[in-house]
Amino acid sequence: MLISEFLHNLTTQALEDLLKGEEIDIYEAPDFIIERPKNPNFGDFATSLPLQISKLLSKNPLDIAKNLVELLPDCEEIEKFSVEKPGFINFSISKNWIKHEIKAIISQEKNYGRPPNPRDSKVQVEFVSVNPTGRLHLGHIRGAVIGSTIANLLENQRFQVEKEYYVNDAGNQMEIFGRSVIERIKEINGTDFNILEDHYRGDDIVEIARELAPKYKNHDLKNTKETIFDEIKNNSKDVCIKNIKEDLKLIKIEHDTWFYESSLIASNYFSNTLDNLGNLDLTYEKDGAIWVKTEELGDERDNVLIKSNDNKPTYFATDIAYHRDKFEVRNFDKVIDLWGADHHGHIKRMELILEKLGIDSKKLKVLLNQIVSLKSSSGISKFSKRAGTSIFLKDLVEEIGSDACRFSFISRSPESQMEIDIDIFKKQSSENPVFYVQYAHARVSSILRSSEHFDIDYSDADTNLLVSADEVNLLKKLIEYPELLNRVTKTLNVHELSSYALELAQVIHKFYEKNRVIDEDLTNIEQTKSRLLIIKASKIILSNLLNIMGMDSPENM
């Protein structure tokens, strides 16, 4: 059990006992948390419960704190409980408990901080899902990195995770994409071509055309027939998806499932869903289009499902069928979607419709990340695929590396607005904090390599010998790891992982600076053993953490 949970249980029990004496029902008391005080003088954990209930009990919070502490049982996990003004209870954890945890890190290695058994919960994480109309660029990396880290974390925490990419291949943009490629093929093959205003015009389109051009060398593409157009469009799509997969691999992302929007149409699951909405009396026809009555469900207005001009479904319409499929056909217990903030208006109506379809919308968690914009001396500009003004992922990774790239995006909260000055961004990447973390890993690895010459068995080392401030800080930081994973699994705030990684690296570096690990004269073998133990534990936690964040744990740098 996590120590914070343990303390919460303990305190809750004491609170119940206290309230019995006061003849107040426990349910009237507020929820409280066990937190970690910033100031080390206030112990390892703390709660402000006495302050929160002082009004309820009409008593001085300091007195309540004293009463509660008296009701707390002695236990070997806790060294002491103390009361601080104006009414906090502080907990200091015992050396024994620390020792126990450090041994657990060593013995469990990769499994430390994980639940002992797989969870009976199927979770889908859907992320990236960029339209297959070109290469991935800077604007796509944020959701990709956050999504993959969430998936890694949930896998680590023993959920049954499926990583999915939704391929939006049935909409209008595919037609424009197809035509954009054809014009470039014509250009490459030396025939007349015409890039229209609404065509995609990036280098990635030219790249696809170059790959397909030889095949159509002898075709007259001037009056493109429907069949040949569809063929080129589909070929272009395939090349494009191949490129996207390559790009994702560069930042250590591999999806389990590629789900095609077009498959929903082909399998009639889309029309089936449409019928379903009709049967629920949620659709109507107006101006030649089919609408869904989202306004009466609580949305701002009704939405079109089938367009009047071409009788094709809107993005929203197929997305309803897609999400229905996730829950009704594939039975996910939880679905986490990572969307750009430009889709936020979409969330409410999706949830409303899901509820009407008999699906608990709480099973769907949409995580928004704010759109990344480019800042330069000429002002702020949005990425535009169509205009071809993007910075491609592959170029960025080639320049700054995957780990620095991932770290830059993981370490910012998804809600923060990122205005990237690409020159500053690249410059900062050369001194990216990820290297600080990885350097700590390389350093401890190096010490462990050196220790091998001495053939020291430190498995029975005594952590009680670690008493200096740097040693104790490192021990305490290490055993914070399970608390961290537990918390982030709930909040999905993966930037806490990178914050912790930096904090851990920092205490490791500080420890290293003042504490010689290997005593080569072997005069103080017990101390050497205990320090090797903490170094080994540090390496394990760093490596586990870097792995979850999708980054390397280098032995050398």
Next chain:
RNA sequence: GCGCCCGUAGCUCAGCUGGAUAGAGCAUCUGGCUUCGAACCAGAGGGUCGGGGGUUCGAGUCCUCCCGGGCGUGCCA
């Protein structure tokens, strides 16, 4: 106009269901390698937490108004 989000050090950002002295990296300045890795460490300067009001024992965090910015408000996706 309305809805959602954001505004914290010169820059990029943390600040964990409100908590005890607001933090880190970069940049600037000072010091530290004959011993396990100096991609490191020690120290200094730098803040009216966009502004006003409010709730609270306690507000960067919650409420409200204002200022500034992003996104949405399509028979685009």
